[in-house]
Amino acid sequence: MLVVHATFPIAAEHHERATELIRELAENSRKEKGIIDYRVATDVDDENLFRFFEQYEDEAAFGAHAESDHFKQFEAELPDLLAGEPEVTRFEVESATAVEL
Incomplete structure (x- = not known):
């Protein structure tokens, strides 16, 4: 599984x-x-900081996402919307389990 965390x-x-x-x-x-999942939230301390949490089955799914029309539209408009540098971190995950609270 591939996990991406990005902040914009x-x-x-x-x-x-x-x-x-x-x-x-x-x-x-x-x-x-x-x-697997694709969620975006605003930061509780800064409503203009968007946090992306993305989970992909594999590299192919991640690559297909980067080539999608909706991603390309976002990517094209993003530079004009930014107030600073985005940060993107990619994680390659061997296994994941739910944590009971």
């Missing part, structure tokens, strides 16, 4: 457009074959 600091004046794009991206991404 969005300029306050572009919050509405970014939210619209991100919502469309997440909804469409969750329909893709090979995506």
